[in-house]
Amino acid sequence: MSQAEAVRTSTAQAQAVRTPSVLWTFGLLRNEMWTTFRRWRTLALLGVLAAVPILVGIAVKIETGDRSGPGGGGGGAGPAFISQITNNGLFLVFTALAATLPFFLPMAIGVIAGDSIAGEANAGTLRYLLVAPAGRTRLLLTKYATVLAFCLLATLVVAVSALTVGALLFPLGDLTTISGTQISFAEGLGRALLIALAVAASLVGMAALGLFVSTLTSSGIAAMATTVGLLITIQILDQIPQLHAIQPYFFSHYWLSFADLMREPIYWDDLVKNLGLQALYAAVFGSAAWARFTTKDIAS
Amino acid sequence: MSETPATEPEPGQQSAGDGVIVTRALTKRYRGGQLAVDGLDLAVPAGSVFGFLGPNGSGKTTTIRMLMGLIEPTSGSARVLGRPMPRSARAVLPHVGALIEGPALYGFLSGRDNLLRYDAADPTADPRTRRTRVAAALDRVGLAAAAGKKAKAYSLGMKQRLGLAAALLQPRRLLVLDEPTNGLDPQGMREIRSLIRELASDGTTVFLSSHLLDEIEQVCTHAAVMAQGRLITQGPVADLAAGTRGRLVVTTPDPADTARILKEQGAADVVIAEDRVSAEPPQDRDLAEVNAALVTAGVRVRGFGVERASLEDAFVALTGEGFDVAG
Numbered sequence: 001m002s003q004a005e006a007v008r009t010s011t012a013q014a015q016a017v018r019t020p021s022v023l024w025t026f027g028l029l030r031n032e033m034w035t036t037f038r039r040w041r042t043l044a045l046l047g048v049l050a051a052v053p054i055l056v057g058i059a060v061k062i063e064t065g066d067r068s069g070p071g072g073g074g075g076g077a078g079p080a081f082i083s084q085i086t087n088n089g090l091f092l093v094f095t096a097l098a099a100t101l102p103f104f105l106p107m108a109i110g111v112i113a114g115d116s117i118a119g120e121a122n123a124g125t126l127r128y129l130l131v132a133p134a135g136r137t138r139l140l141l142t143k144y145a146t147v148l149a150f151c152l153l154a155t156l157v158v159a160v161s162a163l164t165v166g167a168l169l170f171p172l173g174d175l176t177t178i179s180g181t182q183i184s185f186a187e188g189l190g191r192a193l194l195i196a197l198a199v200a201a202s203l204v205g206m207a208a209l210g211l212f213v214s215t216l217t218s219s220g221i222a223a224m225a226t227t228v229g230l231l232i233t234i235q236i237l238d239q240i241p242q243l244h245a246i247q248p249y250f251f252s253h254y255w256l257s258f259a260d261l262m263r264e265p266i267y268w269d270d271l272v273k274n275l276g277l278q279a280l281y282a283a284v285f286g287s288a289a290w291a292r293f294t295t296k297d298i299a300s
Numbered sequence: 301m302s303e304t305p306a307t308e309p310e311p312g313q314q315s316a317g318d319g320v321i322v323t324r325a326l327t328k329r330y331r332g333g334q335l336a337v338d339g340l341d342l343a344v345p346a347g348s349v350f351g352f353l354g355p356n357g358s359g360k361t362t363t364i365r366m367l368m369g370l371i372e373p374t375s376g377s378a379r380v381l382g383r384p385m386p387r388s389a390r391a392v393l394p395h396v397g398a399l400i401e402g403p404a405l406y407g408f409l410s411g412r413d414n415l416l417r418y419d420a421a422d423p424t425a426d427p428r429t430r431r432t433r434v435a436a437a438l439d440r441v442g443l444a445a446a447a448g449k450k451a452k453a454y455s456l457g458m459k460q461r462l463g464l465a466a467a468l469l470q471p472r473r474l475l476v477l478d479e480p481t482n483g484l485d486p487q488g489m490r491e492i493r494s495l496i497r498e499l500a501s502d503g504t505t506v507f508l509s510s511h512l513l514d515e516i517e518q519v520c521t522h523a524a525v526m527a528q529g530r531l532i533t534q535g536p537v538a539d540l541a542a543g544t545r546g547r548l549v550v551t552t553p554d555p556a557d558t559a560r561i562l563k564e565q566g567a568a569d570v571v572i573a574e575d576r577v578s579a580e581p582p583q584d585r586d587l588a589e590v591n592a593a594l595v596t597a598g599v600r601v602r603g604f605g606v607e608r609a610s611l612e613d614a615f616v617a618l619t620g621e622g623f624d625v626a627g
Contacts, residue, residue: 020424027427031420039408124404128466131368131400132421133393139421297371 028134032146036112042150045108046157052104053096053162060085060092061169081262088175089166090185093192094262096162097155097199101255102235105154105199106206110227112150113210116143117293119220121300136294140211144286147207155200159192181264191261198258202274205251205281206231212289218300248273251281319343320474320505321350321367325376328362336362338529339376344507344522349500351516351537352509354526360509361401363526364478368398381473394424397472399480403463407452411443411462414451418466425470437465442491456483464492468499475499476507481515493519548581550594551603561597565590581606 036042064086081098084091117140120126129139166172175188183191210227217223234250237243247253254274260267321344328337337359344350354360365371367378369386378385381392405414415434419425425433438447441461446454454462460483467475480496481489496519500506510516516523517537524534533540548567552558558577559570566582567590581587591604 020426024425024427025423027420027423027425027430031417035406035409035413035417123406124401125406127365127368127370127400128398128404128418129421130370131393131396131398132418133369133389134421135390135423138423295372297365299365299371 025138028138029142029145032142033149036146036150037153042112045111046154049100049104049108049154049158050161052100053092053158053165056082056096056099057085057092057162057165057169081259084176085166085170087171088188089168089170089172090163090175090188090192092166092170093159093162094195094259096158097195097258098256100158101199101202101258102252103231105151105158106203106231106252107228108154109147109151109203109206110210110231111224113147113207114214114223114225114227115220116147116211117214118217118223119214121218121298122220124300126300127298130298137290140215140290140293143214144207144211144289147211148204151203151207152197152200155196155203159196163192177264178259178262179264183264195258195261198261198271198274199255201278202255202258204278205285208282208285208289209251212285212292215289215293215296249277251277253277320346320348321378321380321507323363323367323376323378326363326366326373326378327375328359328366328371329374335529337366337373340526340529340531342524342531342534344505346505347500347503348522349496349506349508349520351520351523352507352526353511353513353516353523354509355511358526359529360526361478364398364400364476364507364509368396368400368476369393370400390423394422394470395473396476397467397469397474398476398478399460399463399467400476400478402479402482403459403466405451405454405459405462407450409451410448411451411454411458411465412438412447414462415466415469419469422470433469437468438462440468440495441465457485457488460484461488464495472504474505474507478509479511480508481510481512489515546581546606547578548587548590549603549605549607550577550601551575552577552594552599552601554599557597557599558594558601561594561599562590565593575602578607 060082081091081094085095117126120129130136134142172185174182174184176182206227209230210223213226213230214220214223217226231252234252238247238250238253254270254277257270257274260269260271321342323340323342326337326340326342327335329335340359340363342363352360352363362371366373367380367385369389369392372386380388381395383392385392405411406417409417412434415437416430419430419434420427435444435447438444441464443458443461443465446458451459451462460480464477464480467477475496477496481492484492493515496506496508500519500521506519508516508520520537522535523537523540525532525540548562550558550562553575555572555575555577559572559579562570562577562579566585567579568582570577570579582590587604587606591601594601594604
């Protein structure tokens with residue numbers, strides 16, 4: 001083998017070793033998911049979310065056990081669908097999602113999203129990730145993807161917990177939609193899954209808002225508190241009739257539209273408005289977070 | 301790597317005379333108006349162990365952060381491995397291992413998982429070799445036995461070692477180590493110093509910031525001194541210390557005779573302090589001859605030697621003040 005050839009071979013080897021595969025870039029995402037979902041804090045949040053359907057299910061069971069009358073009565077008060085649970089355990093899924101969506105779910109998202117960048121900055125690990133170099137855009141996308149994965153997982157935890165408790169405590173079977181028609185249990189399950197996805201999608205805007213707040217500060221606690229504070233403020237403002245002109249732009253305004261998936265036929269208007277609004281929030285606050293994070297001096 | 305054709309724009313492939321780190325009038329003014337780094341012209345030669353000295357608040361860390369692309373300079377430019385920073389951060393930083401302002405770890409992860417995470421953050425790190433490289437890095441800093449322990453249970457010295465291990469996950473061309481022996485016991489300090497020498501002998505350029513002058517003297521070939529955001533001096537350590545020459549010190553029960561003979565031999569600035577006589581060594585005489593002259597004259601000599609000028613003397617001579625001045 002000539003010397004030139006030897007040189008070429010070793011160069012080729014050097015490049016083979018040095019040329020990173022495009023797939024390697026997802027190593028950070030995999031690690032981020034793994035790191036987030038094995039964290040005690042994340043598991044505690046998911047545990048709280050899983051407990052909500054259990055509490056609701058037991059409460060309904062005790063309530064109807066006392067009355068022991070058919071149909072139980074007492075409808076109207078409490079979250080949507082609650083009066084139907086005794087007839088069909090599947091309704092516990094809808095009830096639990098309706099009960100957790102206004103506060104528990106977004107609060108959990110607020111904690112995870114708010115802490116995403118700010119928590120790393122607070123611990124000082126952000127500088128080492130960036131020097132690694134994670135790349136600012138890549139790190140931000142990784143964080144957002146993980147928060148979105150958490151939205152989905154958190155919603156599914158509520159839904160699965162509710163389905164399990166519902167199946168254990170109450171009868172299952174065909175169910176009656178809001179429109180009064182009957183659908184089979186299998187289709188009901190499909191609707192439940194669809195509703196879970198709609199609920200998870202409802203949190204996309206909130207997640208982007210939390211991520212943006214997280215890029216503004218280097219205190220994880222401050223970012224979490226601000227995000228959850230914004231959530232509560234928006235929820236309160238959404239109740240004030242005088243503000244009804246701007247309410248359609250609140251990220252939580254169409255959240256309960258998922259109930260429309262229980263109509264026959266499905267009423268899509270508000271669902272589509274909700275998805276559009278979430279996409280808008282994701283675009284606006286996602287861009288803001290990107291603009292902020294890619295130009296920020298990392299001094300912590 | 302040396303076979304890589306010159307046409308390849310590889311970071312680290314510099315034309316002759318180019319330093320591993322070169323800054324031109326690098327300046328950072330923080331939003332409050334405070335001038336942290338003021339017109340810094342730094343040149344770190346390839347293969348050197350470069351000591352970066354200065355009191356707290358002199359702008360060392362700000363400089364390092366600019367070099368690592370963490371903060372944007374207000375004006376001026378910085379090139380690392382021949383490429384502009386922070387623009388080329390993604391090409392340059394995989395070749396740079398850094399320990400900045402102490403280690404930062406995920407307390408809820410084990411030492412090994414911390415390194416796996418930092419390695420995963422580097423898109424040029426091969427996931428197939430990740431576990432072996434992490435194990436090798438842990439071994440290198442003496443943490444193999446504590447690899448499975450949660451990082452929050454680590455002592456400060458162990459955290460420091462883990463931070464160093466993170467900088468050694470890949471073969472690097474440049475190591476930037478900010479106070480690497482902080483929190484280590486004397487044994488740990490020795491280990492880290494020998495590690496630095498070992499890395500330097502492999503051809504890695506080491507950029508070492510420290511406030512411990514003797515540490516810099518022990519391991520560094522070159523040094524730069526900063527004070528209040530400005531570069532006071534830089535160059536080979538030998539040249540810096542040469543600015544203030546060493547003194548000849550004789551310990552003897554006959555100080556008066558010693559002083560007379562030293563003067564005869566051409567020594568200047570003779571100072572007697574009890575049984576210690578010190579002087580500027582004569583320019584043109586072998587010190588062995590000076591010693592022989594003392595003995596021939598019947599002077600009893602207990603000790604004879606040259607006290608080398610320390611970098612601290614050089615620093616004091618340069619700044620006219622003590623080293624531990626908070627800027």
